[in-house]
Every structure is written in structure tokens, then in C-alpha cells.
Amino acid sequence: MFSDDQVRQAQRLAEVVHRHQVRDHGVPYIEHPQTVVHWLSVWQPHRKDLHIVGWLHDTLEDGDNPDVIAQQIQQLFGSEILHHVQKLTKPWVAYPARYPxxxxxxxxxxxxxxxxxxxxxxxxxxxxxxxxxxxxxHASPDKQRRYAMRTWRDFFQRTWVGIPADVSHQVYHALQPFLVSGTASHNAKGVSDR
Structure with missing residues (x-):
């Protein structure tokens, strides 16, 4: 069981890792994990482990040295939290020298x-x-469409069955404005009816 103090410790580590980063639209990057943790707090208010992972989910991809950050996560939160953060990490982003x-x-x-x-x-x-x-x-129309299509194809269609309906509805409705007309509605009859 994790505590609120450990969640704050994860926040501080994320703030250090992301301190010089900004989002494409100019806001400090730390606002992104903060928003992720907000949604996790709404969906799973008692799952402090998820809140910790939410703060740390981009640290291996965005930090200067993912191996050092992984050691810090291991020391502060244990191997299970590290394993979860690693699952969420795109290895080709965190370790670009290992991939084409x-x-x-x-x-x-x-x-x-x-x-x-x-x-x-x-x-x-x-x-x-x-x-x-x-x-x-804040992104170009082309980037909006590509990101939405990747979200739809690579993630949403694979995972929505096991996700609470209120969560899948929120993501589905956020996706709709960016998808090419008809692409999502034809493939997601069950989603909008849940």
C-alpha cells in the first residue's frame, strides 16, 4: 500500500525530470503528468500505486539517463512500480541507440x-x-488526425473491452472530433452503446 507522501515524492521526481521541458503548445511539461494523475484520481481514487505511476509514466522516455531514473524509481518505490513504468515506456524512445x-x-x-x-x-x-x-x-490538423488514428487503431480498439464504461466513453468522445468521418463510428458500435 502506498501513501500520499509517496505520491508527492513521485511528483517531485517527475518535476525534476521534466523541469526544462515544455509541451508543443508552450506550457510546462509537468502539466501533462499532473493531468494524467487527475484522471487516475477520478477513476481510481484509492489506487496510490496508479497515481505514482501516473506521475512517472514519461520519466524514462524524457529523462537524460533512463537507467539512472529507473534506479531511482526502484529505490524510492520498489520493483513493481518500476515494472509498471517500464511497461508504459516506449523502448525505442527511451533507448534510441538500441533501435533504428x-x-x-x-x-x-x-x-x-x-x-x-x-x-x-x-x-x-x-x-x-x-x-x-x-x-x-494546439497541433496541426495532420498531427491531430495521425495521433487520433494511432490512438484509435493501436490502443482504443485493443483495450476498451476491459475498461470501465465511463473511462472508455471519455476517451471515445475526446477522439471523435479528430477522426476522419465514419472511421470510428463504423468500428465502434459497441463503444458508444455501452
């Missing part, structure tokens, strides 16, 4: 497949996608 510039499709598929098999940790990814979708209004 464009990672093989098999690596990308393996990433999404292991997230599908990781409830409730995949709720962190749902909150991450919802936060990013809500920030897309």
Missing part, C-alpha cells in the same frame, strides 16, 4: 500488446491518451 530511427512494426506491436495485457496499469495509458487528445487543439 523507425522501430520495426513488431516492436511497436509488442509494446501495445503488453499494455493490453496489463490492467489496471493500462488505465494510466488511457489517462495519458486522454490528456494528449485534450491538448491536440
Amino acid at each position: 530511427r523507425v522501430p520495426p512494426q513488431s516492436v511497436i506491436e509488442a509494446y501495445w500488446d503488453q499494455l493490453v495485457a496489463a490492467p489496471p496499469i493500462n488505465l494510466v495509458k488511457w489517462a495519458d491518451r486522454l490528456s494528449n487528445l485534450n491538448d491536440l487543439s
